[in-house]
Amino acid sequence: MSVVIVGGCGHVGLPLGLALAKAGVHTTALDLDAAKVQRVMAGEMPFLEPGTSELLAEVLSSASFSATTDPASITEADTIIVVIGTPVDEHLNPEPDAVVHAIDDCLPFMRDGQLMILRSTIFPGVTGKIEKHLDKSGKKLDLSFCPERIAEGFALVELSSLPQVVGARTETAFTRSEALFAQLGAEPVRVTPEEAELAKLFTNSWRYIKFAIANQFYVMATNAGVDYENVRHAITHNYPRAKDLPRAGFAAGPCLLKDTMQLAAFSNNAFHLGHSAMMVNEGLPLFLVEQMEKEHDLSTLTVGILGMAFKGDSDDPRSSLSYKLRRILRFRAQEVLCADPHMFEDPSFVTQEELLEKCDIVVIGAPHTAYKNLEISQPLFDIWKIVGQSQ
Ligand SMILES: NC(=O)c1ccc[n+]([C@@H]2O[C@H](COP(=O)([O-])OP(=O)(O)OC[C@H]3O[C@@H](n4cnc5c(N)ncnc54)[C@H](O)[C@@H]3O)[C@@H](O)[C@H]2O)c1
CATH class of the missing domain: 3.40.50.720 (NAD(P)-binding Rossmann-like Domain)
Structure with missing residues (x-):
């Protein structure tokens, strides 16, 4: 062959x-x-x-x-x-x-x-x-x-x-x-080829919508002052019918959003669940910034984003929501610094050490395993609760 x-x-x-x-x-x-x-x-x-x-x-x-x-x-x-x-x-x-x-x-x-x-x-x-x-x-x-x-x-x-x-x-x-x-x-x-084409798009849209449900629940719980991860644990613990309820987090990357859009176009823009999922998932960076603004006057502060890849332990920046987060923060904060242990080629990034030395607030953009060992003294926004997990 x-x-x-x-x-x-x-x-x-x-x-x-x-x-x-x-x-x-x-x-x-x-x-x-x-x-x-x-x-x-x-x-x-x-x-x-x-x-x-x-x-x-x-x-x-x-x-x-x-x-x-x-x-x-x-x-x-x-x-x-x-x-x-x-x-x-x-x-x-x-x-x-x-x-x-x-x-x-x-x-x-x-x-x-x-x-x-x-x-x-x-x-x-x-x-x-x-x-x-x-x-x-x-x-x-x-x-x-x-x-x-x-x-x-x-x-x-x-x-x-x-x-x-x-x-x-x-x-x-x-x-x-x-x-x-x-x-x-x-x-x-x-x-058939037509079934295979839809099977692929349905697979990715299904996953994207599942992440959107988790993210919508996260927003609801956070607005109510409740910890989503504790609720999720209560729901999924030894309860097989809900065991695939995902954690909250950025649903990004080159495939999930793009393929949900393909299905939306295929259904003449009548893919209502898909469109809602896009609004929820793409809205998460702004929600995070609004959470920060409830507690801090960002216009006087330097915010550091740790993790710019589209997901944990990846070096792939394609359609990463960390870049959307950076864009929003650049408009609202005094300064924004970014670092990623797997992405060295972007000249606009600083090292993790410099970021932690200079910034007033830290936000996690991608849950890299390496962050489990971090100790961060600044106010921290970490949807995944990855920082310090190993402690
Ligand atoms: N990345 C994933 O996890 C993933 C998973 C499942 C499906 N897909 C799908 O697979 C496809 C490829 O995705 P990817 O992530 O590998 O993209 P990619 O951009 O990493 O790779 C595509 C490669 O094709 C090359 N290329 C483009 N046009 C070419 C041409 N005419 N002739 C020869 N080479 C050409 C590019 O230089 C690039 O190296 C997409 O349709 C994507 O939706 C991706």
Whole structure:
């Protein structure tokens, strides 16, 4: 088996490529970003993902994995996996044609008999559109949509432990796709492409709405002077029907909000629960600032945000609500300082030591495990109650 992954140096493509290479599949990561390709070929992961640095070194030395910017690599593979980013546009609308355009660029290098697996999260109907596109081009490929459902930070574990939804229309496309994911040990779940497209968007919107319920309860409890975490403990303790009620916290990152927006657009903006969830989750940074203002005159104070990644133990800033918090605080506080132990490249950040030395108030923006050991003497706003947990 040989695979080329288009978008192969990204957060989804690279862990998948490494896992496939480890399983014995000859894998090439094709990516437009030459700097990332260079880093990967030098054995350096472009982002944090547990276990991948060691795996990258292993599969590079066994020559089962390589990264390239050369689209000619498409021709050599049996299977093409497309996993380019699919962000919303500047008006917050999905761009259903992003994947179609990327495939257009690959078409001259494709050959009859290949299997193409779409793995980017796509707008419903895009698989059907690509089927027609391939037909029109005269190329005879098997096609499936096999959505990625891993959470960043758990890729290598989840790639082999989560079932793989396989959306296809022909027996050959099913069996070839299933055979590939069987290399990782993933149990297949067969559906139509349209069912698979909705399965992915429903999965992420479901999660996003669950976080919104927790955040709405947090706001209600806090306004009433009640500790949400104590209420949550009371609800979930030995009570199986509510055990998945989440903690409160920023629901951010490149997928959950974006995919809820895709569903909203798909339902002609009549996804009322989704829209409400967006308002609740996106409103949390402002609620936090208002809590601070109840106790402090921010206009005379320096506020420090610890943790700028979109979630704990990640170095991924994409759609992080810590940046929204920073924007609000920049308008209301005298000064705002930011630090993150996993993100060194942003020149606007200071070190954690400098932040703790200079700021009057500390707010946690991402619950990094390292904060469990912190002792903070300033007033602290910590939704996750992570600071000092190890004490
Ligand atoms: N990050 C996640 O946890 C996650 C989980 C499940 C699904 N997804 C979905 O997977 C897709 C990819 O997300 P990601 O987080 O890996 O994005 P990413 O931005 O980290 O990676 C995308 C990669 O594709 C490359 N690229 C873009 N256009 C290209 C082209 N035409 N040819 C070759 N390379 C190209 C980029 O340079 C980048 O390296 C999205 O649709 C996303 O919604 C992401």
